[in-house]
């Protein structure tokens with residue numbers, strides 16, 4: 001049937017309506033498109049797919065990657081970047097309304113940079129024929145990285161992949177990890193090539209060591225701007241005691257440490273904790289300490305502090321952890337999240353515990369994909 005795409009919603013789908021008014025979600029639908037679709041069955045929202053774009057929206061653009069729509073890596077290469085940002089802001093706003101229960105949402109600022117060549121990290125699969133690439137959308141089929149490289153990867157990774165393509169004997173199935181640090185490409189798992197144990201980054205004047213397998217923010221252009229948003233929201237002062245939860249290798253806490261009295265980082269990955277300690281020592285920071293704890297486990301108490309930063313995985317926080325946090329009565333809590341739905345759910349719980357969202361910024365850490373980072377400032381009301 002022919003229909004019109006109204007907007008882009010959570011998950012990156014285009015939303016349209018069927019003849020009976022039912023909502024149908026269509027991958028790759030762009031607001032303003034008139035499309036001929038097929039759709040599945042279901043009681044509530046149904047999923048559809050585009051057979052033909054009858055009249056393309058003016059928000060469309062030509063995707064630079066020849067395997068876009070087959071590869072599972074990107075969702076929005078066919079949409080003009082200004083509109084992708086607008087759509088992401090709309091999705092976060094909608095989540096805060098619907099899942100966060102907020103009727104007054106602070107103005108959502110948006111921070112972005114070059115939408116291509118930004119990714120400093122990739123997990124690449126290979127097969128016995130030496131084909132390597134990313135998983136296809138919705139399957140484990142392998143989509144080969146085109147000769148011109150992957151459009152969102154740091155060009156240094158693409159150059160490296162070109163070099164190993166003919167030199168390495170891939171005679172089994174597997175995967176390897178590749179990252180770029182400040183100086184070069186770091187790798188693990190390439191057959192016959194020595195593994196790196198660490199990756200070295202330079203961020204906010206610090207030299208930081210992270211484990212090759214451990215978490216590090218993937219957008220090489222936006223890391224410092226993102227930390228600046230967090231820093232502004234935390235309003236650092238000399239007497240502050242700052243708790244950095246889910247601190248990884250310490251990047252946020254260490255970047256702010258010189259402006260506060262003390263930083264205490266907590267993280268579940270023991271290797272990351274060791275690297276955070278190493279990083280504070282190597283950078284001559286004497287007021288930061290790091291410890292290991294399972295923050296999704298039964299955390300009963302946390303050290304006294306007056307300001308907190310939380311940067312959890314997609315799953316967000318637990319009510320138990322929020323209860324413990326609220327118990328220490330911090331003046332400011334800055335919450336950075338890569339999932340606006342769990343972020344909004346948690347904001348709703350914070351509201352029941354006396355904290356409100358005073359400011360928020362959408363940081364487009366993952367351009368051309370449906371993912372986005374949200375940083376929120378919570379204060380007592």
Ligand SMILES: C[S@@+](CC[C@H](N)C(=O)[O-])C[C@H]1O[C@@H](n2cnc3c(N)ncnc32)[C@H](O)[C@@H]1O
Nearest residue numbers: 215246247248267268269294295296311312313
């Ligand atoms: C989004 S990352 C943020 C890391 C760090 N703030 C950064 O920007 O590099 C989330 C971190 O949570 C940690 N994590 C995951 N599960 C955890 C748990 N149960 N307890 C404590 N930390 C956990 C991960 O190891 C990871 O370092």
